[in-house]
Amino acid sequence: MSSEPGLWAEIAGIVAFNFSKIQPYLWTELHIVFASLLPIITAAHASLSRPSSAANPKTRKARTVEEIGQEEDSEDEEEDNVQHLEGFSRSDALYMPLFAGITLTGLYFLIKWLKDLNLLNKVLNYYFSTVGFFSICKLLADFLDFGHSFFFPRWYADSKGYWRAIGTKRTMALVRQAAGETVVEEHRSPLPGVLRKLPLPASVNSFLWAVREIPSHKITFKFYIHRIVAARTHLTASTIIGMFLGSIATGCYFFFDKPWYLTNLMGWAFSYSALQLISPTTFGIGNLILGGLFVYDIIMVFYTPMMVTVAKNLDIPIKLLFPRPADKDGKAGFSMLGLGDIVVPGMMIALALRFDLHLHYLRQQKTKEKDEGKQVWTADYVAPGKYFWTHFWTSSWFSNRGPRPDMLRTGAFPKTYFWASVIGYTVGMITTLWIMVIFNHAQPALLWLVPSVLGSLWGTAFVRGEVKLMWNYTEAVEEDPETDDEANKKDDKKDKSAKKTNNDSSIFNRDHEPKLQKALAGVVEEGDSATEGEGEDERTKSKKKVEKLENRFRRDKANDLFFFSVGHYSPLRRVKATQGQVPKYSADEAEGERSGKRLRTG
Secondary structure, eight states: OOOOOOHHHHHHHHHHHHHHHHGGGHHHHHHHHHHHHHHHHHHHHHTOOOOTTSOOOOOOOOOOHHHHHTSSSOOOGGGGSOOOOEEOOHHHHHHHHHHHHHHHHHHHHHHHHOSOOHHHHHHHHHHHHHHHHHHHHHHHHHHHHHHHHHHSOSEEEOSSOEEEEETTTTEEEEEEEESEEEEEEEESOOOOGGGGGSOOOHHHHHHHHHHHTGGGOEEEEEEEETTTEEEEEEEOHHHHHHHHHHHHHHHHHHHSOOOHHHHHHHHHHHHHHHHHHEEOSBHHHHHHHHHHHHHHHHIIIIIOSHHHHHHHHOOSSSEEEEEEOOOTTSOOEEEEEETHHHHHHHHHHHHHHHHHHHHHHHTTOEEEEETTEEEEEOOOOOOTGGGHHHHHHTSTTSOOOOOOOTTOOOOOOOOHHHHHHHHHHHHHHHHHHHHHHHHTSOOOTHHHHHHHHHHHHHHHHHHHTOHHHHHHOBOOOOOOHHHHHHHHHHHHHHHHHHHHHHHHSOTTSGGGHHHHHHHHTTEEOTTOOSSOOTTOOHHHHHHHHHHHHHHHHHHHHHHOSEEEEEEEEOHHHHHHHHTTSOOOEEHHHHTTOOOSEEEEEO
């Protein structure tokens, strides 16, 4: 006499039956999960910039060649800048589902009214190809820089200790932390880890050092028409290569075929760029945005045919396509994932990562007692993206070493909320795909993604007791009037001191005619000073001449009706040109740009 199966046996049978349905599509589902996470994780890290809890960037001062040689290559000056995102307000969060519904409804009835969709697809593809060109350029340029930093990190470690790249000498120096930093040993190979043991000739090492220095070369274009246009842009080798490859990709997409992998490339580029440009501003506004689009997605998928109709009939890069196995009739097709299912939850995931960075520097703040009262000390900001591979090459699994040198900066920080939201997104996406296969019906992904992402974020905050801290966090840029007043007072003091200096030594005095000619040429040479005061060191003299040249350059710029200039910055050329002396400064350097060569017309 056979007994009926128990509860656990029935559950196991149901799971096995449903898994048999999913198994043919397993690789497709994994492809979808990986492809949706890739732009979110990369864009979230690319959106990082100095948080308000970190110290303000220090002003850049004149440095000697020795100081330049001790730097970790020529670091980008932009790493300390705050990246201002386009933040949403509460009204934006309320209007967003309404505008999305109006747009979708308009496209749906336009598709029903038009007999031939070729014209509509061509117009929309022209628009998306134009916008997509810049997104692909950005994506490819960042990818090239990321790959370059893997082979040429600023630091790496081996059994001997920590090695640091010194670009001006083209050597890797073994640094020991004792009373300060001491260079114990040097070698010529720029490759890290076991790669440096390759027996490469001197010519190959020289070539590799030249390749290592490529990202530090910059070309600056300036274009100005009085009261109409004022534009400035920087180009690096990776940007130029990205533009070349991006033009090929968008050209093939628009003029030739539209394969699924090219559509996905443009979709990734759109998502990658969008997540670096927009922000929910606060977690509360993010809840409103995700909640409103949660309702919108359910209505448009379950209660109207609009979402599915528009997605199937418009051949434009607003979705990701994934090949799937043939069905029972032998017809192969594609699974679709809208970019909104990536960008909308991705905004909250990127916000969570920036919140983690904010907490990292907030926990490092210390209060110090001073004569004028309490003063809060904040840590200096280190850009995590630029030191990712440095952190990798100096991690503990490579060897067992002593204390880390003070100069070794990786920017690593705990990412508690970020990984919690990523896990929530992954669970929501897997649930969406599983239900779609089981019920054989299109699913609104936000139906499962919104609760899983928000639940993981707020659940983590509740467990850690940081709900209030998370709710009060904002990325809105607020100007402090007191700070502005203090800055104005400092500027007034500088103006007064400048007037006193000019009275003592005017540039219109005939005795200073050679100096005036040098100023007009836009070059300040070592050894010439604005004032011949006793006891002034070389740096003070150079700084005064830079300030005087800066004022003159700004006056000339105010009188220009039109100009176009091209400047090239190469740190190695700058060091060679000084021949061991204090580096020269030009008018561009007074604006914060160092330029090796400069061409100007206008």
